[in-house]
Amino acid sequence: VSGGSLRLNAQPLPGIPEIEPGADLAELMAATRLMEGDVLVVAQKVVSKAEGRVRRLADVDPSARARELAAELDKDARIVQLILDESVDVVRAARGVLITRTRHGFVCANAGVDASNVPGDAVTLLPDDPDASARRLRAALRERTGTAPAIVISDSFGRAWRLGQVEVAIGCAGLEPRDDQRGRPDALGAELSATELAVADEAAAAAGLVRDKAGREAVVLVRGLERYVTADDGPGAAALVRSREEDLFR
Amino acid sequence: VSGGSLRLNAQPLPGIPEIEPGADLAELMAATRLMEGDVLVVAQKVVSKAEGRVRRLADVDPSARARELAAELDKDARIVQLILDESVDVVRAARGVLITRTRHGFVCANAGVDASNVPGDAVTLLPDDPDASARRLRAALRERTGTAPAIVISDSFGRAWRLGQVEVAIGCAGLEPRDDQRGRPDALGAELSATELAVADEAAAAAGLVRDKAGREAVVLVRGLERYVTADDGPGAAALVRSREEDLFR
Numbered sequence: 001v002s003g004g005s006l007r008l009n010a011q012p013l014p015g016i017p018e019i020e021p022g023a024d025l026a027e028l029m030a031a032t033r034l035m036e037g038d039v040l041v042v043a044q045k046v047v048s049k050a051e052g053r054v055r056r057l058a059d060v061d062p063s064a065r066a067r068e069l070a071a072e073l074d075k076d077a078r079i080v081q082l083i084l085d086e087s088v089d090v091v092r093a094a095r096g097v098l099i100t101r102t103r104h105g106f107v108c109a110n111a112g113v114d115a116s117n118v119p120g121d122a123v124t125l126l127p128d129d130p131d132a133s134a135r136r137l138r139a140a141l142r143e144r145t146g147t148a149p150a151i152v153i154s155d156s157f158g159r160a161w162r163l164g165q166v167e168v169a170i171g172c173a174g175l176e177p178r179d180d181q182r183g184r185p186d187a188l189g190a191e192l193s194a195t196e197l198a199v200a201d202e203a204a205a206a207a208g209l210v211r212d213k214a215g216r217e218a219v220v221l222v223r224g225l226e227r228y229v230t231a232d233d234g235p236g237a238a239a240l241v242r243s244r245e246e247d248l249f250r
Numbered sequence: 251v252s253g254g255s256l257r258l259n260a261q262p263l264p265g266i267p268e269i270e271p272g273a274d275l276a277e278l279m280a281a282t283r284l285m286e287g288d289v290l291v292v293a294q295k296v297v298s299k300a301e302g303r304v305r306r307l308a309d310v311d312p313s314a315r316a317r318e319l320a321a322e323l324d325k326d327a328r329i330v331q332l333i334l335d336e337s338v339d340v341v342r343a344a345r346g347v348l349i350t351r352t353r354h355g356f357v358c359a360n361a362g363v364d365a366s367n368v369p370g371d372a373v374t375l376l377p378d379d380p381d382a383s384a385r386r387l388r389a390a391l392r393e394r395t396g397t398a399p400a401i402v403i404s405d406s407f408g409r410a411w412r413l414g415q416v417e418v419a420i421g422c423a424g425l426e427p428r429d430d431q432r433g434r435p436d437a438l439g440a441e442l443s444a445t446e447l448a449v450a451d452e453a454a455a456a457a458g459l460v461r462d463k464a465g466r467e468a469v470v471l472v473r474g475l476e477r478y479v480t481a482d483d484g485p486g487a488a489a490l491v492r493s494r495e496e497d498l499f500r
Binding site: 007008009010011014073100106107116119142156159160161162163164165166167168177178179195196197198199201202203206208209210212224225239240241242246247 | 256257258259260261262339346350355356357366406409410412413414415416417418427428445446448451452453458459460462476489490492496497
C-alpha cells in the first residue's frame with residue numbers, strides 16, 4: 001500500500017517492568033532508541049505508581065458521608081472516601097457506579113481511583129498534575145537521550161452515550177492536544193465547520209488498541225504524528241477539559 | 251523497536267475520488283490489495299454520498315417548529331428541519347448548537363447533517379442504517395476480491411466533557427465493536443474491573459489521525475487488529491449505543 005500522505009504506527013515499548021514508587025520511568029523508556037517526533041503514550045497507572053500516588057486502604061478513615069454513599073452503592077467506604085477526596089463534584093451516584101468531576105476537571109468513574117494492577121491492599125490515584133508529570137518525563141528523556149519525544153499520559157474512560165471505554169489523554173507535553181481546523185477550506189473550497197480534532201485523545205485511543213490490558217505494556221510508541229509534535233511543551237491535556245459552563249452536552 | 255506483541259498501522263487508501271450518488275465504493279477500495287484481518291475505516295460522508303443520502307436545501311420545506319428553533323439558534327431553518335427529521339430527541343439547543351439523539355441512537359451535533367464537502371446547495375445525512383452499509387460494503391469486497399476485510403464507518407463526534415472531536419464508529423461489520431475484558435486477570439492475577447474496550451471507536455480514532463480533513467482521504471486501512479476481526483459480521487456499531495436508561499452519565 002502506498003500513496004497515503006500519512007502513516008501511523010503504534011507499538012508497545014518492550015521491557016517496562018512492574019513499577020515501584022520512585023521508579024525512574026524516563027530511564028526505562030530511554031532504553032529504546034527514540035526519535036524527534038515520536039510520541040510516547042504512558043499508562044496513568046505506571047506514572048501514578050512511580051510518583052507514589054498509591055494509598056493503602058488500611059490508612060483511610062472514611063467520613064460519615066463516604067460511609068453513607070458506600071452503603072448506597074455497595075462499595076468500600078474507604079475507596080469512596082478517596083474518590084471524594086479527588087473530586088470537586090459528584091456527577092452521578094447510582095447502581096454501584098460513582099461518576100465525579102476530578103480536581104483536574106475530568107469526568108470519569110471513581111475519579112480514576114483504581115485497584116487493578118496494584119499489589120496488596122492498595123489503590124492508585126490519578127497523578128496530582130498529569131500535565132506536569134508529562135513535562136517532567138519529557139525533560140528527563142531530553143536530558144538522558146538528547147531527544148524530546150512528546151509524552152501523553154492516558155487512562156481509560158467511559159463515555160456519556162456510548163458503551164465501552166476508550167483511552168484518553170489526561171496529561172501531555174510536546175503534543176498539540178487539539179488541532180483547530182476551523183476556517184480551513186474543505187476539498188471543494190467551502191469552509192470546514194467546527195472541526196477541531198482532539199489529537200491527544202486520538203493518539204491515546206490508538207495506543208489503547210495495542211496495549212496489553214493485563215498491565216504489562218505500560219508505554220506505547222506512536223510514530224507518524226510528527227506534525228503535531230512541538231518543541232515547547234504546550235498547554236497540555238488541560239486544553240481538552242470542557243468547562244462546566246461551556247458544556248453543551250450536559 | 252521490537253518486542254511489542256502487537257503493532258498497529260494506519261494509512262489512507264490512495265485514489266478514492268470525489269464520490270457521486272451511486273458510486274461503487276467497494277470497487278474503488280478493491281483497487282488496493284487487501285488481506286484477511288484488515289480493517290477499512292470509511293468516512294461517513296462518502297458512504298452517505300454513494301447511497302444518495304444527500305438533500306438539496308431548495309427541496310426542504312421547514313415546519314413552524316424548525317423555523318422557531320432556527321431563529322433561536324441562528325441557523326438555516328431548512329437544515330434544522332432535516333436535523334429534526336433525523337432525530338428522536340433534542341438533547342440540547344443553545345448558542346447555535348443543536349445536539350440531538352438520532353434515530354440510530356447516536357448523540358451528536360446536528361444529527362450528523364453536514365454541509366462540508368458537498369457540492370452546491372446540498373447537505374449529507376447519516377446513512378439510514380450504517381451497520382447495514384458496512385455489511386454491504388464487506389459483502390461487495392468479498393465478492394470482488396475473495397477477501398473480507400472488516401469495515402468501520404466513522405464520523406467525527408464531539409464529547410460531553412471534553413473539547414475537540416474524535417472519530418467514532420457509527421457502523422461496522424466484521425469487527426468486534428467491544429472487547430469485554432471483565433473477569434480476565436490483570437498482571438498481578440487480580441480480576442480487572444469494568445474494562446471493556448470500545449475497539450471500533452479506537453480504530454476510528456486511529457484512522458482520524460491520518461485522514462486528511464479536507465475530505466480527499468475517505469478510506470483508511472488499519473492493520474494489526476486481526477484478533478478483533480471476525481468471519482461473521484457481528485452486532486455492528488449498534489452495540490456501542492448506550493440506551494437512555496443505562497446512561498449513568500446523563
